Amino acid sequence: MAGRSRQSEPGLVQANRENWGSKIGVILAVAGSAVGLGNFLRFPGLAATHGGGVFMIPYFISMLILGIPICWVEWSMGRYGGSRGYNSAPGIFTVLWRTSYSKYFGALAILIPVVIYMYYVYIEAWCLLYALDYLSGTMSWIAEQSGLEVQTQAYQTHFDRLVGMQKNGFPAGRTLIVLGFVFLLNFYLIYRGLTRGIETFCKFAMPVLILCAIIILGRVLTLGTPNPAKPEANIDNALGFMWNPKPDATGSVWGNLANAELWLAASGQIFFSLSVGFGIILNYASYLRKDDDVALSGLTASAMNQFCEVCLGGMITVPVAFLFLGPANLTKEVLGSSMALGFNALPAVFSLMPAGRWFGAIWFFMLFTAAITSSLSMLQPAIAFFEEAFRLGRRASVTCLGFVVAMGGLVVIYFSKNLLALDTMDFWVGTVCIFMLATIQVITVGWIFGIDNARKEVQRGAELWVPYIFWFIIKYISPVYLITIFIAWCYYSIPSKIAELRALDVEDRNTVLFVLTFLVATFIFFTMLIYLSSRRWRWDTSPDPDVEKVIP
Amino acid sequence: MTAAGWTVMLLSVGFVLCLTIFCFYRVLRTPQSNQHMHAPLDIDTHDVDT
Numbered sequence: 126m127a128g129r130s131r132q133s134e135p136g137l138v139q140a141n142r143e144n145w146g147s148k149i150g151v152i153l154a155v156a157g158s159a160v161g162l163g164n165f166l167r168f169p170g171l172a173a174t175h176g177g178g179v180f181m182i183p184y185f186i187s188m189l190i191l192g193i194p195i196c197w198v199e200w201s202m203g204r205y206g207g208s209r210g211y212n213s214a215p216g217i218f219t220v221l222w223r224t225s226y227s228k229y230f231g232a233l234a235i236l237i238p239v240v241i242y243m244y245y246v247y248i249e250a251w252c253l254l255y256a257l258d259y260l261s262g263t264m265s266w267i268a269e270q271s272g273l274e275v276q277t278q279a280y281q282t283h284f285d286r287l288v289g290m291q292k293n294g295f296p297a298g299r300t301l302i303v304l305g306f307v308f309l310l311n312f313y314l315i316y317r318g319l320t321r322g323i324e325t326f327c328k329f330a331m332p333v334l335i336l337c338a339i340i341i342l343g344r345v346l347t348l349g350t351p352n353p354a355k356p357e358a359n360i361d362n363a364l365g366f367m368w369n370p371k372p373d374a375t376g377s378v379w380g381n382l383a384n385a386e387l388w389l390a391a392s393g394q395i396f397f398s399l400s401v402g403f404g405i406i407l408n409y410a411s412y413l414r415k416d417d418d419v420a421l422s423g424l425t426a427s428a429m430n431q432f433c434e435v436c437l438g439g440m441i442t443v444p445v446a447f448l449f450l451g452p453a454n455l456t457k458e459v460l461g462s463s464m465a466l467g468f469n470a471l472p473a474v475f476s477l478m479p480a481g482r483w484f485g486a487i488w489f490f491m492l493f494t495a496a497i498t499s500s501l502s503m504l505q506p507a508i509a510f511f512e513e514a515f516r517l518g519r520r521a522s523v524t525c526l527g528f529v530v531a532m533g534g535l536v537v538i539y540f541s542k543n544l545l546a547l548d549t550m551d552f553w554v555g556t557v558c559i560f561m562l563a564t565i566q567v568i569t570v571g572w573i574f575g576i577d578n579a580r581k582e583v584q585r586g587a588e589l590w591v592p593y594i595f596w597f598i599i600k601y602i603s604p605v606y607l608i609t610i611f612i613a614w615c616y617y618s619i620p621s622k623i624a625e626l627r628a629l630d631v632e633d634r635n636t637v638l639f640v641l642t643f644l645v646a647t648f649i650f651f652t653m654l655i656y657l658s659s660r661r662w663r664w665d666t667s668p669d670p671d672v673e674k675v676i677p
Numbered sequence: 678m679t680a681a682g683w684t685v686m687l688l689s690v691g692f693v694l695c696l697t698i699f700c701f702y703r704v705l706r707t708p709q710s711n712q713h714m715h716a717p718l719d720i721d722t723h724d725v726d727t
Contacts (some may be wrong), residue, residue: 369682
């Protein structure tokens with residue numbers, strides 16, 4: 126009775142309402158930070174170009190034994206490093222693995238977000254350009270063309286022209302202006318420390334994006350057979366393309382699953398979309414209090430990501446691409462980049478929707494908003510590094526970083542033919558380097574920092590009990606899985622990568638080699654900076670009271 | 678779509694939906710979750726120049 130009478134007090138009702146509001150705010154903030162272009166553009170592109178249903182098997186295995194466990198590991202590593210006074214990856218690696226060379230692993234954790242930012246900001250600009258094109262009526266003009274095939278072709282031509290797919294060189298003035306605006310906007314927000322304001326905006330924008338996606342999904346599932354001249358291009362077959370485990374030429378599904386690059390791409394996508402093995406979580410978690418939760422926060426971010434990726438991104442873009450572009454066109458060679466799929470395929474659906482023009486504008490603008498939260502977080506690890514390594518102020522650090530990413534950004538936009546520079550960076554950094562950093566992190570935590578210490582660290586302040594099976598997975602299964610895939614990929618796929626490179630014409634080959642040289646040079650640059658400031662990360666030799674000694 | 682395709686789809690979507698609902702439920706029933714649960718951009722990096 127007492128409880129009931131207390132509930133009826135107006136002050137308590139108000140407090141309860143605010144409490145619920147703030148809890149929903151937590152979910153929306155997590156969703157706002159977690160959801161990005163990886164969910165709606167990269168995942169569908171990868172799933173479509175890697176055989177649809179077959180891709181989903183390694184994808185879910187990677188999520189369970191890599192994505193979620195390593196997400197917890199990374200949050201706890203960062204928080205542990207932060208509690209010892211370090212916010213940058215070299216410092217965090219030094220406190221976890223007390224040797225003079227462990228800090229150099231941090232170079233990878235700085236390189237990855239910086240390089241991904243270089244091309245991510247370009248895709249962010251495409252989203253804004255598409256939103257503007259919908260608002261200005263350019264896309265409506267294409268939608269008025271007679272015949273679905275003509276329309277689809279016109280959408281592809283529009284995209285090709287916008288990004289300069291046909292030849293290298295700087296794209297059309299409009300693209301360059303919008304890209305410059307987006308690039309400067311990111312730096313202005315981070316320079317002025319306004320990222321939390323953007324996060325607040327995203328709490329409102331994210332439900333709109335998800336609502337838009339659900340409405341589009343409803344339209345896609347009721348498309349039936351959009352082109353009666355092609356009865357095989359129906360929604361049943363389109364969903365089948367996304368979900369059926371496809372056999373290889375010999376009729377075996379296992380034969381298709383034996384492709385190491387498929388497993389590398391699936392694991393890479395899990396890391397990319399969950400921001401695991403990226404260096405971002407490592408840095409942000411270092412600012413948490415010692416008793417802040419990492420287990421439930423990490424799992425909620427992963428769940429929201431998977432919801433947007435599998436239930437929305439995959440269910441919309443891949444079936445739509447099958448229906449309008451046809452399965453024969455869903456190859457990397459045709460699309461140029463897996464990131465291009467959403468821009469080629471989705472406008473066809475908007476043209477078949479009532480008020481499609483406004484829907485398209487809202488969709489691409491919301492995508493742009495979701496992308497901004499991700500790109501801002503990519504800048505923070507390098508800023509923390511400059512601040513910690515050279516004791517620079519935030520604005521000086523932002524300025525230094527601005528020069529580095531501007532150089533990389535110029536490389537991406539100049540070598541736009543078939544989006545070769547973007548795709549090369551996305552594969553070697555957005556997949557291979559992330560994979561390598563995740564392997565280093567899981568071995569560092571499982572075998573050097575110690576799995577018992579890691580368990581205590583994750584469970585400190587946790588709102589979720591992590592089952593013991595996950596500690597077994599982190600110590601044994603994740604490293605073995607990662608190393609096996611990597612060795613298999615090196616053995617089977619590197620020769621084919623070299624053959625692919627040789628088969629390219631001279632201009633394309635030189636582009637790929639130039640981009641690879643640029644990536645190596647950037648890595649050496651960050652390694653040199655760590656070497657120059659190595660005194661900053663001398664570790665304390667006294668035993669850490671929170672950590673039990675690991676006996677190998 | 679084949680039977681295997683339906684199975685993969687229902688298991689995948691079902692698993693992701695269950696995980697999302699479970700997380701929402703845990704966040705909503707955690708007292709003061711906004712005090713010690715954070716999203717990356719929600720975290721104060723304490724490094725703004727004055």
